[in-house]
Amino acid sequence: MTVSELEAQLDAICQEAQQAIAAADSLDALEQMRVKYMGKKGPIPKVLGGMGKLDHADRPRVGARANEVKTAIQTELDDKKTALQAAAIQARLEAETLDVTMPGNYRPQGRKHPLNSTTDRILDIFVGLGYTVEEGPEMETDYYNFEALNFLPDHPARDMQDTLYLPDGNLLRTHTSTVQVRYMENTDPPIRIVVPGRVYRRDTVDATHSAVFHQVELLAVDEGLTFTDLKGTLKVFLQEFFGEELEVRFRASYFPFTEPSAEVDVKWKGRWLEIMGCGMVDPNVLKSAGYDPEVYTGFAAGLGVERMAMVLHQIDDIRRLYNSDLRFLQQF
Structure with missing residues (x-):
């Protein structure tokens, strides 16, 4: 070629x-x-x-x-x-290419539900105080819900926290204190936790009660903690939550898992309002978690998120928080 x-x-x-x-x-x-x-x-x-x-x-x-x-x-x-x-x-x-002259499809802006925003507000304050947020199961055993918290099987305090029992013997928790016991079993002191969550009790539904509601509890365990530390913590929290200097009082009360125990009231809009319960962790509860009550002391407090939201936003009926009425929810 x-x-x-x-x-x-x-x-x-x-x-x-x-x-x-x-x-x-x-x-x-x-x-x-x-x-x-x-x-x-x-x-x-x-x-x-x-x-x-x-x-x-x-x-x-x-x-x-x-x-x-x-x-x-x-x-x-x-x-x-x-x-x-x-x-x-x-x-x-x-x-x-978008035609900017065309009218858009209007979608109303979403908002946080008042229960969610109130919970976030509470948690933000306690996290700022050095607490860690912990959560746990809503279905619990009798041991964690009652026995480990010093509710004996025949204790009359169980009647105040009757709940829904499941066929397998478990139950729906009546408080978030169950998480405190679980956490203490797996963690050595010092501890400082705050526990939010949904709880269940056999309450008759009315303007201030619901069979399903939300709680936030806090727990601190360390050497040398006293009731004074508890009072100071709660006063700082309440004043931060409501955004102003408030009169706070502690009334003697009873809870199976704390001793001594107290109800906490705040003076709001000229009258005293019960806002939460608190107390020093009972030695029996510390023993259940494997702590030596001769070495460690602790304090705990619990509040209802619905109660805090109702006081903060001046809501007259707890049922408004559950009805999903947009006329109500769009106010927040």
Whole structure:
């Protein structure tokens, strides 16, 4: 095969490739053209395979022409790729263009439910005081809900916290104190935790009671903690929560899992309101968790989120928090 014949083949390949590249209508098709004409198994290497029969003086001429053809094809590929990419961008811009003169689809802005926002407000304050947020299961055993918290099987205090019992012997927790026991069993003192969650009791539903409601409890255990530490913590919390200096009083009360125990009242809008219960952790509860009550003392407090929300927002009926009435919820 002569030099002229090889050069003619290369020219034909170049012309064919340019026509095929020009007809490519997508980047995938263009890639197929690149592999077909520029790949190792393409037509150009086949033509160069015939150079073995040429004189040594003629081979550089054919090689130079082959490089020119490769350069021409590569230039066509690059130009076509740029054009296709630009066309794709333009098509996307046209497809995604927004008509800013058209009226939009109105969707009302969502808001936090007052129970959620109240819980967040409570937790933020205690986290700022160095407490860690802990959560636990709503389905509990009798042991964690009552026995480990110093509720003996025949203790009359169980009647005040009657709940829903399940066929397997478990129950729906009546307070979030169950998490405190679980946490103490797996953690060495000192500890400071705050526990939010849903709880259940056999209460008759009225303006201030619900069979399902939400609690937040706190627990601190360390060496040397006293009732004074409890009072100082709760005063700081209440003043921060309500945003002003409040009169706070502690009234002697009874809870099976704390001793001594107290109810906490605040003077709000000119009258005293019961807001939470508290006390020093009973030694029996510390023993249940494996703590030595001769070394460690602790304090605990619990409050109802609904009660705090009702006082803060001056809500007259607890049932408004559960009815999903938009006229009510849109106020928050």
